[in-house]
Amino acid sequence: xxxxxxxxxxxxxxxxxxVGIAIELWYLGEKAGNAEDVQVPRLIGAxxxxxxxxxxxxxxxxxxxxxGVYELIFAAGEFFRRAExxxxxxxxxxxxxxxxFQVRDSASHYHVPLLVAPGGYSxxxxx
Numbered sequence: 001x002x003x004x005x006x007x008x009x010x011x012x013x014x015x016x017x018x019v020g021i022a023i024e025l026w027y028l029g030e031k032a033g034n035a036e037d038v039q040v041p042r043l044i045g046a047x048x049x050x051x052x053x054x055x056x057x058x059x060x061x062x063x064x065x066x067x068g069v070y071e072l073i074f075a076a077g078e079f080f081r082r083a084e085x086x087x088x089x090x091x092x093x094x095x096x097x098x099x100x101f102q103v104r105d106s107a108s109h110y111h112v113p114l115l116v117a118p119g120g121y122s123x124x125x126x127x
Contacts, residue, residue, distance in 0.1 A: 003065035017053025
């Protein structure tokens with residue numbers, strides 16, 4: 001089995017997938033958070049969600065998936081500023097939402113979805 005990192009973004013207030021939200025995936029290193037092993041973060045890629053709130057391909061897959069700490073950054077504030085169904089709530093509390101996670105097994109699938117609303121968000125390890 002080939003390792004991969006994927007995501008999915010759902011708008012809890014509108015009850016539908018988030019279309020066109022910008023996402024960045026960063027690699028922070030094998031031991032991010034340990035002051036002795038600080039590495040310069042490396043941008044893996046920048047993506048945009050499709051009509052299903054997903055990215056058309058895995059964010060990272062195969063041999064490119066290495067053990068270590070990764071961070072997804074979702075441009076939620078921009079999405080809410082242009083969301084017609086939330087005109088009265090156009091000022092989201094969150095602008096950028098970072099989700100930091102650990103890849104321990106580079107052959108596994110790491111699905112990291114985001115459930116977002118103007119006043120909060122949630123995530124979990126999906127399948």
